Amino acid sequence: MNETAGPGVGAHPFDTATTLRALGDGTFAGRTSDDYWNFTGPFGGATAATLLRAVMEHPRRAGTPLSFTVNFCAPVAQGDFTIVVREIRSNRSTQHWYTELAQADVGIAATATAVFAQRRASWAHQTGQMPRVAAPEDLPSLPTQGMMAWMQHYDFRFAGGTPRRLSPTPNVEPESARSQVWISERRPRPLDFLSLLAFGDTFFGRIFHVRGAMVPIGTVSMTTHFHVDAGDLAAVGDAPVLGEADAKVFTKGFSDQTGDLWSREGRLLATSHQIVYFRA
Amino acid sequence: MNETAGPGVGAHPFDTATTLRALGDGTFAGRTSDDYWNFTGPFGGATAATLLRAVMEHPRRAGTPLSFTVNFCAPVAQGDFTIVVREIRSNRSTQHWYTELAQADVGIAATATAVFAQRRASWAHQTGQMPRVAAPEDLPSLPTQGMMAWMQHYDFRFAGGTPRRLSPTPNVEPESARSQVWISERRPRPLDFLSLLAFGDTFFGRIFHVRGAMVPIGTVSMTTHFHVDAGDLAAVGDAPVLGEADAKVFTKGFSDQTGDLWSREGRLLATSHQIVYFRA
Numbered sequence: 001m002n003e004t005a006g007p008g009v010g011a012h013p014f015d016t017a018t019t020l021r022a023l024g025d026g027t028f029a030g031r032t033s034d035d036y037w038n039f040t041g042p043f044g045g046a047t048a049a050t051l052l053r054a055v056m057e058h059p060r061r062a063g064t065p066l067s068f069t070v071n072f073c074a075p076v077a078q079g080d081f082t083i084v085v086r087e088i089r090s091n092r093s094t095q096h097w098y099t100e101l102a103q104a105d106v107g108i109a110a111t112a113t114a115v116f117a118q119r120r121a122s123w124a125h126q127t128g129q130m131p132r133v134a135a136p137e138d139l140p141s142l143p144t145q146g147m148m149a150w151m152q153h154y155d156f157r158f159a160g161g162t163p164r165r166l167s168p169t170p171n172v173e174p175e176s177a178r179s180q181v182w183i184s185e186r187r188p189r190p191l192d193f194l195s196l197l198a199f200g201d202t203f204f205g206r207i208f209h210v211r212g213a214m215v216p217i218g219t220v221s222m223t224t225h226f227h228v229d230a231g232d233l234a235a236v237g238d239a240p241v242l243g244e245a246d247a248k249v250f251t252k253g254f255s256d257q258t259g260d261l262w263s264r265e266g267r268l269l270a271t272s273h274q275i276v277y278f279r280a
Numbered sequence: 281m282n283e284t285a286g287p288g289v290g291a292h293p294f295d296t297a298t299t300l301r302a303l304g305d306g307t308f309a310g311r312t313s314d315d316y317w318n319f320t321g322p323f324g325g326a327t328a329a330t331l332l333r334a335v336m337e338h339p340r341r342a343g344t345p346l347s348f349t350v351n352f353c354a355p356v357a358q359g360d361f362t363i364v365v366r367e368i369r370s371n372r373s374t375q376h377w378y379t380e381l382a383q384a385d386v387g388i389a390a391t392a393t394a395v396f397a398q399r400r401a402s403w404a405h406q407t408g409q410m411p412r413v414a415a416p417e418d419l420p421s422l423p424t425q426g427m428m429a430w431m432q433h434y435d436f437r438f439a440g441g442t443p444r445r446l447s448p449t450p451n452v453e454p455e456s457a458r459s460q461v462w463i464s465e466r467r468p469r470p471l472d473f474l475s476l477l478a479f480g481d482t483f484f485g486r487i488f489h490v491r492g493a494m495v496p497i498g499t500v501s502m503t504t505h506f507h508v509d510a511g512d513l514a515a516v517g518d519a520p521v522l523g524e525a526d527a528k529v530f531t532k533g534f535s536d537q538t539g540d541l542w543s544r545e546g547r548l549l550a551t552s553h554q555i556v557y558f559r560a
Contacts (some may be wrong), residue, residue: 066534067501067555069349069401071393073369073376088380089353089388094557096353098378100368108369111378113351113393115501115555118530123450123560125490126540128459128528170403177407210405220374221395223503225536225555227529244296248540249507249548254346254401256505256551258446259541260528268529273553275347275395275505277374280403 012189013153014204015044019052020057026085028054032078036150041075044219045201047101051112054083055097055245056193060097063118064230065193068222070112077106093118096250115182119229130266133159136182136240154202157182157240161209170211170280177206177247183261188238191269193226196233198261199241200224200272206247207255215280221253224272236263253277293433294478298324298330300337306365308334311357311553316430321355323430324499325481327381329474331392334363335377336473342375343398344510345473349503350392359387373398399509408409410546413439416520434482437462437520439491450560452489457486457527463541469520471505471549475535476513480504480539480552484529487535488560494558500534504552516543533557 011019017033048070055061065208081103087097095116100106139157161179183199205217242262247255256273291299297313316326328350335341361383368376375396382388419437441459463479485497522542527535537554 021382025517063478067351069393069501069503071376071395073374074371087437088351088391091354094353096351096391108376111368111376111393113349113501115351115393117500117534119534120556121534122490123530124529124532125454127454127490127505127526127530137301174405174407176421210407211350211403220397221349221393221503221505223349223501225501225553227531227534227536229532246407248406248551250403250405251507252404252509253402254397254399254507256507271553273503273505273551 008151008187012187014185014189014195017046017052018194020050020054020083022057026058028057028083028085029080030083031080032076034149035153038148038150039078043201044072044222045198047076047110048151048201048222049198050100051083051099051110052114052197053194053231054085054099055114058085060087060090061116062090063116065114065226066117067115067223067225068073068112068197069221070110071120071221072219074106075110076101077103079103126268128268130242130262131180131244133242139182153186155184155186156268163204163208164212166208167212170213174210175212177192178245179209180242180244182240183243184240185238190242191233191236193233196226196261196270197224199243200270202242203245203257203259205276205278206245206257207250207280211280215278217276217278220275220277222272222274224270226270228269236269239262239264241269250278253279283294285448292467294465294475297326298333298474300330300334300363300445301353302337302361308363308365309360310363311360312356314429315433318428318430319454321357321526323481324352324502326355326430327390328481328502329478331363331379331381331390332394332477333474334365335394336381338365338367340367340370341396342370343396345394345506346397347398347505348477349394349501350390350406351501352390352499354390356381357383357450359383377378390416405547408540408548410522410542411460411524412429413460413522419462426500433466434485435464435466444492445490446488450493454490455492457490457557458524459489460524462520463523464520465518467493469494470515470518471513471521473513476506476550477504477540478542479523482548483523483525483537483539485556485558486525486537487530491560495558497556497558500555501556502552504550506550516549517546530558533559
């Protein structure tokens, strides 16, 4: 485990990884964090959170995130990047944003659109039900020794679809694409919109669950819908969040992936939807 | 029924509604169609399809749509509009696009990001299963007389969650948000990416199904993932497509909406995800 992933002192590594310096006119400077490194670039959840943070820190931002779509155009290289945030339109209670992340040697590596809203009390009804699973205290933490850097920052307790050791050859019969996992930060940090967004990208590639073998994959696009406001998130604090991920189809090099995130109390916090490239 | 919605001659009204004139430099001119009018602007599916068509008609476009997110920023007014298409990045087998629709008196009314891909043969596996429902021939067509113009162009045959007459007062107990409906064009037209995108926005507001009462609603953002290439679509032709829509949560003025679109043969063609504003 990284030293930074322990209880630690000073800034939380997730806050460090997403730190931006405002250069004015909606432009922000940032730098990739080795703490959240993935196969060929930073963990997509950290990149997405950094783009969202740029909007959050824009001086004209009003309200909280409602919808966020990030498109990964090219691997982000280790080092400095610039994010440009453009205010598209601000209405009475919603705001529309467009952002791009670029690097000198890469060009544009990611784009995102965001809708923010000032949410108000309304009739409320939750038709979705949290899966009934064992409590996180009764489940083992997934060992992450030797695995990628970003994984060291999360505690994963699988309640269903526990990943098995990947084999060089795929399963004879495809297995289920569905999994349920309690997710929390190894070094506790109260849930906010940035970490909730990143949680939605912590699900392992569905193809690993189905095939039982390692193949090259990469998220192409991820859309997250937030069903909470800041007060709702504060109520979650640093308690584990239950994630359920699934996929419906793998065809011609791409797969979908859905991910629902629930509070322990059974409240649906966010829903995320990906399209994922795979080579198999 | 509109005359244009019958068998008709000349251009199909959907093709007319999405027609664009290239002005060069990625700029296109279009005009709203009264044929697809909704409450306070054009049917969102027609606006989305027009934005996607602009990308399709860009001279540098390669491949077919993989992921498309449209954000509705303001009601589109009756009349002329301009779409600007920006090529963000073209990789070996994927392309990233950003587009905006603007009007002189409105400003920016919609934005969209699109990912296109040149899909190749791969391992394939469909985990999702089409709902088992009655055949469209055995179901009545939903009467649309007196309803909004855009609805006159579609034949809806509900197999589950058939909408009832809306009442001024909501149901005492919320009903299911799920519905299944066979969708086809009243005037036959072979399915393509544009009409498939629009089909995904034909689902009635989930809150109407749950509450049984009319309330103001509007789609804020819709993301569509395409699971087909042009050859797969050609195989569907003008046969009815089964749509299943659902929602998981209504809270603080917004709801999610999922929509799956299946071929008669049980192939998952596209999945769509909306965040919808409601006032209730």
